[in-house]
Amino acid sequence: MTDEYDVIVAGAGPAGAQCARDLAARGYDVVVLETEREAEFPRTSNKSTAGTFPSMMTAFSIPDDVVMNYTDAVVLESPNDHFVQEQAGAVLEFADFKRFLVEDGRADGAEYRFDARVTAPIMENGEIVGVRYNGDEEVYGKIVVDATGPSAPLAKALGVSDLKRENHAIGVEYELEGIHVDHPGFADLTDAMMLRLDHNLAPGGYSWIFHTGEDTAKVGLCYIQNESHRQNARESFGIDDYLEFWLETDPRFRDAERIEGVQHRGSAHIQLPGERLSTDNFMAIGDTVPTVDPLWGEGIHKGMKSARAAAATVDACLDKGVEDTSAEQMALYDKLWHRDVAPQMSTRLLMTELLYLAPNERYDRLMADLRRLDENTLAKANRGNKRAIAKLLHLEDLPLLARYLQNRRGIELPSALDRTLERTAGASPGRFD
Structure with a gap:
């Protein structure tokens, strides 16, 4: 293993692995540092509902064999009503999806170091030149990409991350079998992804049922501890209590059982990013800057888009041996992010926060x-x-x-x-x- 690379990527989630995948395909020397051990990956980071849309699958050449179920409708539920819209989608087996991104990048030459917890940037003359991990181990690169999600050890140290605790959303999801996906009195959820707005179940957020085939589905909820949560929260209820309450009171789950050993927990920030997403030799991608779709909660496509914007920025900074990784040149990433990854973000957040407050x-x-x-x-x-x-x-x-x-x-x-x-x-x- 060398200790000098064109690009260092911290984190092997969808954004980090896709960034490495793009860069390796273009011939760059790239190394990915991932906290988890390879034999267990992604046991602790298997946190996504993994609902996405065919546009992501096509744009990033994702194979069908990581898909649990293709869906053809999106359903919105309120406490007493629902709305159905035809919309093709895909519910991924998230662990398989993440492993595919890693192996596909490796096939093009990306190097992975698992069991490598990033702790701090290595600085010279006020600029990041490398990464320290596992306490005292070091690796150097011309450009560093932080894809570690909300922990953001590099982005925070460089003043790029501006994640606010009050905007922190938490979620939990089970996978169930024995669900009545077409129960009388409810919308038919066969081959559908359903989001429910109901403060009785998820005060300050929403809950979901994503059909994964036959009588199985991913079922979960998430919320921000915002004003609506404070007004509608049940005394002493934690997030698991709300999910259990839903499972006990909704007739669609009357005969349902949890699939043993399958549970997902995650978090994201629902907010605008900070003033900048990059600086000298550095970019932050994925959930390190809030990239989750504010209305649907879909973060995979946004994270993948941010990875591609980062790879395009590397091209612009290291192209043809003329290296310019100054903050001014790296700011191309900021422009691409606001144009291609999350346009109209402030207006979309307005709508989302109004929904949560209603x-x-x-x-x-x-x-x-x-x-x-x-x-x-x-x-x-x-x-x-x-x-x-x-x-x-x-x-x-x-x-x-x-x-x-x-x-x-x-x-x-x-x-x-x-x-x-x-x-x-x-x-x-x-x-x-």
Whole structure:
């Protein structure tokens, strides 16, 4: 093993492994440092629901054999209603998916060092030049990529990570068999991915059922400990208690049993990234900067896109032997991230936080609105289209908007939302100070 590389990647999750995969295919010397032991990988980092869309599978050449089930619908549920939209999807076997990315990158020459816990950057003249891991072991590179997720030891040390504790979402998921996926009174969840908005089950978040074939599914929930969580939380309930409560009270789970030894726990931050995502010789990708889709909670595609943006930045910085890894040149990654990975992020977060703050009865009205509007409204709203979001708002939402903005003084409503509320209320709501 050498101690000098073109690129060092910290973390072998989807973002880190895909970045190494792209770079190795382009002929770069890349090494990946992964905390877990190879024989167990990814036992402790097998944390994703692994719901994604065919666009990711095609764009990144992901084989069918890592897919548990292909789905053809997305279902949104409220406490008393539901909305069904035709939308192709894929539920991955996350561990197989991660192992595929590692082996495919290795086939092109990427080096992996497992059981290698990254602890700190190696600095020279104020710039990162390498990584220290397992206490005193060192490796050097022209460019370093932090893909370690929320722990972000390198990004935090360099002032790139700005993850806020109050934006930290936690989740738990079981895999079950014996589920009634087409139970009377509910939407048919056969070959579907379902998200449920219901503060009784996930105060300040949402729950889900992802059909994985026959009578099996991934079932879980997540939430942020936000205002809605504080208002709706059950006394002494932890996240496992909410999931058990759902399993005990929903008739779809009457005959269901947990598949032994299969449980996933994870976390992510639902927030805007910091002012910068890179600096001299350095980039942060995946969940190291918040890349999870704010509405659907889908993080795989976003993480993979951030990996590809990072690989393109390496090309621009190391191309043809003319090396320029200054902060100014590395800032190409920031531009690509905001353009290709998470465009309209602030507007999409507005919609997401409004959803989390809304009461249960508002969720029922949302289902009716979605049926009333054209089928593309939800997709456009999830992409941050202001007109589409405005179509989902009513006069009764003014107090909700005020609550959202009460701790964000001086923030104005997006113009399209402002105009819609003006027409609805007969007077401009303007700015909530």
